[in-house]
Amino acid sequence: MPSKRNAPIASWSDGDSVEGFALLSRKERRQDRNGNNFLDLELTDASGSISAKVWSDSPALEGDYEAHSFVAVRGQVKDYRGRLQVSVQRCREANEADREHGFDEALLVPTTHEDIGDLYSRLERLLQEQVQDPLMRRLGLETLATHGPALREHPAAKAIHHAYRGGLLEHTVSMAELASKVAAHYPELDRDLLLLGVLFHDLGKLIELGAMPANDYTHPGRLVGHIVLGRDLLRERCAAIDDFPEDLLLHLEHLVLSHHGELEFGSPVRPMTPEALALSFIDNLDSKLAQLRELGRGGGGMQYLRSLGRFVLLPAATGEPGEETSSDNEPDQAQLEL
Numbered sequence: 593m594p595s596k597r598n599a600p601i602a603s604w605s606d607g608d609s610v611e612g613f614a615l616l617s618r619k620e621r622r623q624d625r626n627g628n629n630f631l632d633l634e635l636t637d638a639s640g641s642i643s644a645k646v647w648s649d650s651p652a653l654e655g656d657y658e659a660h661s662f663v664a665v666r667g668q669v670k671d672y673r674g675r676l677q678v679s680v681q682r683c684r685e686a687n688e689a690d691r692e693h694g695f696d697e698a699l700l701v702p703t704t705h706e707d708i709g710d711l712y713s714r715l716e717r718l719l720q721e722q723v724q725d726p727l728m729r730r731l732g733l734e735t736l737a738t739h740g741p742a743l744r745e746h747p748a749a750k751a752i753h754h755a756y757r758g759g760l761l762e763h764t765v766s767m768a769e770l771a772s773k774v775a776a777h778y779p780e781l782d783r784d785l786l787l788l789g790v791l792f793h794d795l796g797k798l799i800e801l802g803a804m805p806a807n808d809y810t811h812p813g814r815l816v817g818h819i820v821l822g823r824d825l826l827r828e829r830c831a832a833i834d835d836f837p838e839d840l841l842l843h844l845e846h847l848v849l850s851h852h853g854e855l856e857f858g859s860p861v862r863p864m865t866p867e868a869l870a871l872s873f874i875d876n877l878d879s880k881l882a883q884l885r886e887l888g889r890g891g892g893g894m895q896y897l898r899s900l901g902r903f904v905l906l907p908a909a910t911g912e913p914g915e916e917t918s919s920d921n922e923p924d925q926a927q928l929e930l
Contacts, residue, residue: 598694600639602889606671610678612664613686615700615805617641619659629653635665635678637700640889642669644678652683660806662686662700701805702756708744711758711765718768718787727833727840728784732791735829742798747807749797752899753879753886757804760797764790766878774870785867789847793875796822796848819858823848843867851875 596604598612618634631646631653644667646652657663667680686695704711719732736743748754748763767790775783799821800813812821823845830836830844846868852859853872863869884904887895892908 601635601637601642602639604642604669604676604678606669606676608669609667610669611666613637613690613695613700614663614665615702616657616659616661616663617805617807619657624648631680633678633680633683635663636702638698638703641702642676642678644680646680646683650679650681652680655683657683657685660808662695662697662805664690664695697805703804704754704756704758704762706758706762708758708761711761712740712744715761715765715768715791718765718772719791722772723784723787725784727836728788731829731833731836732788734832735791735795735825738829739795739798739825742803743795745803746798747801747804748794748879750801750807750809753882755807760794763794763878763882766882767793767874770874770878771870774874778866778870781866781870785843785847786870788844789851789867789871790874792822792826792844792848793851793871794818794822795825796820798825817858819849819852819860847871 596608596610596612599610601614604610614635614637616633617636618632620632622630622632624630628648630648633644633646635642635644644665646655662685663683664686665678665680666682667678669676669678716733716736719729719736723729723732743761743764745757746760747756748759754760754763768787771786771790772783775781775786796818797813800810800816800818802808802810826844826848827841830841843865846861846863846865850859850861850863850868851872853876854862859872863872880900883897883899884906887897887904888906892906894903894905896903
């Protein structure tokens with residue numbers, strides 16, 4: 593009998609035998625040094641994700657399951673070079689019959705820890721109450737009315753930061769609230785421009801990335817990218833407002849196009865206005881701290897963050913809701929057919 597059944601991935605630890613369900617967010621066929629085929633997987637649920645390997649001697653090597661599908665999986669958790677990974681023994685695509693054994697898609701799609709409805713209300717309130725110019729307020733509220741439903745669902749990235757359902761909304765709200773405080777501290781900044789820049793800066797990701805659970809790049813996302821796609825969405829929304837000032841549109845376009853800060857980071861231009869410079873710093877700060885927050889959920893101590901190219905020292909994790917391990921006091925269930 594597995595030591596953990598249907599336990600959240602965040603609760604798995606070295607030596608655990610695990611059995612349950614996950615979202616297969618990555619599946620890549622590779623070869624080891626001896627030329628033997630193996631599969632490099634990533635298993636995900638609402639609590640987190642973990643790397644997994646299907647070695648050449650595993651029956652799961654030729655199983656019928658693909659990336660971005662829900663799977664039933666059994667394996668052994670091991671510590672490999674300081675990181676946990678699962679050696680998969682069995683894996684197959686989950687089906688309707690598995691609902692009797694605890695299969696529930698809602699538990700497997702990574703989602704913001706914040707309340708999505710509350711996030712949306714906070715963003716709407718910011719645009720309504722803090723954007724002073726009537727034309728800019730109209731632009732913000734009409735954009736939210738048009739793209740709000742997708743904004744509530746979309747991730748902000750494929751993997752780096754806020755890469756979960758509601759992640760783009762969480763990132764946008766966090767930036768907008770910080771931008772409002774920054775504008776209050778630096779009165780030379782135009783708060784309206786800064787808040788609208790926040791709203792539009794990553795809006796192109798609604799086209800660049802597919803919604804959860806797929807969260808993969810679309811053809812426009814790979815061929816054009818979210819910065820230019822976001823500029824196009826901005827032009828579209830401004831065109832819907834009669835006689836929208838061209839100089840204002842140009843400044844808003846610059847905010848979107850320059851928000852990555854440097855040419856080598858993907859921005860077509862560097863920030864050339866105070867608001868553009870502030871926006872790029874706010875975006876960078878929020879994304880970096882979000883990465884540290886996610887890394888910290890896996891435990892404290894010195895950990896390597898690839899996107900920063902350095903080790904970082906993190907406080908001990910305090911735990912997140914829903915991270916309880918499966919236990920002996922749960923009703924006994926028949927073992928999954930894997």
